[in-house]
Amino acid sequence: MGDHVGTKLDHENHLLLDQPLLRLPFELLRKNFRSAHFEVEKDGTFVKNLLKETASANYSQTPQEDVLKNLDTMIARMRGVKRKLxxxxxxxxxxxxxxxxxxxxLAELYSMYSVDDVKYESWSRTRLDRLLVDYLLRHGYNDSARALAEERGIELLVDVDTFEQMSRIRKSLLNGSVTEALAWCAAGDTKKELRKMDxxxxFMLRYQQYIxxxxxKARTKPNEALAHAKKYLFPYRETYPHEFRQACGLLAIPPGDARSVYSELYSQARWEMLADLFTSTHNTLLSLPPVPLLHVALSLGLSALKTPACHSIHPASTAGAPSHSTSMLLAASVCPICSTELNELARNVPYANHSKSHVEPDLLMLPNGRAYGKARLEEYARKAGLLDGQVKDLRTGEIFSMDRLKKVYIS
Known part of the structure; x- marks a missing residue:
């Protein structure tokens, strides 16, 4: 009979990875509402002011054509508001x-109580498809992501349009254009939200525009650079003093002077920096995790399986050539962490936090930090034909004397 506790689903913890699935549409709804409110306020204020101006005008001095023109303007403006709404x-x-x-x-998961449920396999497959689409979208493979979503019938469970917009703006930045990114910053009340986020x-987009x-054009139209700096950079002179001072000195430094301290400002690497800055800002604004969810899920799985022995027996982690016993252990191992494909990937993830452990009685710790049961060490030493008072590490093959071993107590 299987382990019922081990296969039982913990629904709350199981769905921790799926928070962005519900969070992103909610954030987009908030953004959509704020944008609609912004348009109503902006156009409503314009119409109110124009209506007040028209109503208070002296009709004996104001031509009838001007009054009709104002009324037509208000009607056209309100029709525009209707289209936007x-x-x-x-x-x-x-x-x-x-x-x-x-x-x-997500509610389907609550109808399942065990991972052995036949419906769980289908649900988990859909979840994996979602993670794959998310991974493809974050790496710019939009066509592949859309094709996979359509084939699996999960268009409503993924956010292709949102990531396609992000990918398009990121690509424009890498191609040396800030136009689309600036339009994104100015859309609706995004500027206000960015200001709240500090x-x-x-500013960096405007700064690059100035560069x-x-x-x-500095040689032929220096006034254009000065006008841009006065309008977009001067208001931030206290917030970004270093960048502002560099902007002031940039006019005197030709772009071709590679020895100049300003050469980094003319570097093409700044466009990649701006693209990364836009991506991180976009994800923060929409409460998206900074890394693909597939990486998070894979890291969790690797961490749950990882033990100190997984890397201690790997040939890449030991100095010199591995022993014959080590090679045999690796060959016979079925641990995913010890596999060639995942071993290096799992090297930096933390160890699993196991609330239950099963250890041998009478543990002894060797000088190299490994611990084994006393009976197993003695049996292995006898089979290896060692001298009395000597033991051998079961993994590395190192030989130590018994007086160098320490008793281990589990608390």
Whole structure:
């Protein structure tokens, strides 16, 4: 009979990895609502002011054509608001459908009480497909991600559109353009949210825009660079004093001077830095984890299986050639961590926190830090034909005298 406790599903802990599945549509709904509110406030204020100005005008002095023009302007503005609100309402309905499908998907897990349930295999396969789509989207393989989502029928469980927009803006930055990234910063009330986060993304984009103006047009149109600095950089002179001082001195330094302290500002590597900054800001704004969820799941699985012995017996972690016994242990091992494919990947993940352990009685610790039961050490020494008072490490083959061993007590 199987271990019932070991196969029982802990639903709350099982869904810790799936928080972004519900969180992202919620954040997008909030962003959509804030953007709609921003448009209503902006256009509403414009219409109110124009209406007040038109109503208080002296009709004996104001031409009738001007009054009709103002009324037409207000009508056109309100029609524009209606079109925008229609688009926001459609986006809201789309996000609600995504949220509903995801809640239903996660609720299915609560109908299962064991990993042996036949329905759990199908559910976990869908979850793996989601993680694979997330991984592909974060690495820019948008077409492959969309094709996989369509083939598996999980379009409502993944966020292809959101990551495609991020990928498009990131690609434009790597191609040397800040236009799309600046438009993203200015969309709706994103600027206000970035200010709350103390994000320097918009400033760094404007700073790079200034660098490109200086690089290409400073010799013929220096006033353009000065006007840009006055409008976009000067207000941040107290917040970013170092960058502001560099901006002031940049006009006097030609781009071709590689020995200059300003040469890093003209480096193409800055575009990659801006792309990474945009990606991290985008993920923070939408409460997305900084790494693919597939990496998180894989790290958790590796950590749950990892023990100190997994790397201590690996040839790459020992000085010199491995012993014959070590090679045999590696060949016979079925531990995933000890496998060639996963051993190096698991090297930096923490060890599992096991609440239960099974140890041999009468543990003795060797000088190299490994511990074995006294009976097993004596039996192995006898089979190896060692002298009296000597023991041999079962893994490395090192030989030690009994007086160098220490008694181990489990607390």
């Amino acid at each position: 229609t688009a926001f309402a459609e986006e809201e309905d789309r996000l609600y459908h995504h949220e509903e499908a995801r809640v239903k998907h 994000s320097n993304l918009e 490109e103006i200086v690089r290409s």
